[in-house]
Amino acid sequence: xxxxxxxxxxxxxxxxxxxxxxxxxxxxxxxxxxxxxxxxxxxxxxxxxxxxxxxxxxxxxxxxxxxxxxxxxxxxxxxxxxxxxxxxxxxxxxxxxxxxxxxxxxxxxxxxxxxxxxxxxxxxxxxxxxxxxxxxxxxxxxxxxxxxxxxxxxxxxxxxxxx
Amino acid sequence: xxxxxxxxxxxxxxxxxxxxxxxxxxxxxxxxxxxxxxxxxxxxxxxxxxxxxxxxxxxxxxxxxxxxxxxxxxxxxxxxxxxxxxxxxxxxxxxxxxxxxxxx
Numbered sequence: 001x002x003x004x005x006x007x008x009x010x011x012x013x014x015x016x017x018x019x020x021x022x023x024x025x026x027x028x029x030x031x032x033x034x035x036x037x038x039x040x041x042x043x044x045x046x047x048x049x050x051x052x053x054x055x056x057x058x059x060x061x062x063x064x065x066x067x068x069x070x071x072x073x074x075x076x077x078x079x080x081x082x083x084x085x086x087x088x089x090x091x092x093x094x095x096x097x098x099x100x101x102x103x104x105x106x107x108x109x110x111x112x113x114x115x116x117x118x119x120x121x122x123x124x125x126x127x128x129x130x131x132x133x134x135x136x137x138x139x140x141x142x143x144x145x146x147x148x149x150x151x152x153x154x155x156x157x158x159x160x161x162x163x
Numbered sequence: 164x165x166x167x168x169x170x171x172x173x174x175x176x177x178x179x180x181x182x183x184x185x186x187x188x189x190x191x192x193x194x195x196x197x198x199x200x201x202x203x204x205x206x207x208x209x210x211x212x213x214x215x216x217x218x219x220x221x222x223x224x225x226x227x228x229x230x231x232x233x234x235x236x237x238x239x240x241x242x243x244x245x246x247x248x249x250x251x252x253x254x255x256x257x258x259x260x261x262x263x264x265x266x267x
Binding site for chain 1: 166167169170174177179183186191193194197198
């Protein structure tokens with residue numbers, strides 16, 4: 001079974017990829033399940049236009065975006081915009097430990113614009129190449145590079161300033 | 164650095180104990196169930212056969228209906244032509260024989 005092989009190789013990686021996008025553990029767990037279902041259903045039509053790893057990550061990315069859009073719509077209609085705030089989302093999660101975090105790094109990361117944050121996390125934590133990030137997000141490769149170096153610069157300045 | 168440790172130390176993200184093993188197992192079990200539920204090759208073949216037989220039965224009934232309609236039209240034409248040769252005196256008897264009694 002191909003899905004079994006995929007899960008052996010990428011299960012943890014896919015989880016962390018999703019977790020960084022949706023923040024909360026419970027959401028990441030739900031999105032991971034949907035990702036597997038999509039992978040399972042889409043395998044027959046997988047055309048090898050990209051590597052299977054990139055394809056799986058793209059599905060996980062799209063599923064995460066779908067959840068975030070749904071949450072934004074819900075928060076908007078229920079008049080709870082404060083929930084969209086990054087830090088309040090994180091601290092509401094029982095599986096977030098603020099005390100163990102490198103404060104300066106974390107603070108600088110959450111201050112980044114959403115797009116730069118995503119690019120930086122994919123490059124730094126998941127060690128994805130610029131090509132892979134472009135394939136997953138469907139963003140322009142050059143703007144990804146620019147975004148990554150800008151994010152890196154901002155983080156370095158912030159961390160040095162707080163030391 | 165280990166992914167789990169890296170994410171905890173730098174982002175504060177934690178996961179429940181044994182989460183990766185249990186979620187992987189759960190997911191694969193779920194997908195196995197889905198796979199066994201989904202119609203396989205033989206299932207698809209059976210659906211295809213039933214569909215083809217259904218279409219054939221429908222076409223057969225349609226042809227039958229058309230034949231009955233054609234028979235009725237032809238019979239009507241025959242009787243109308245025949246009626247032209249019947250004299251006015253004999254017409255009532257002929258009508259009863261051909262139309263009224265033939266109904267029984």
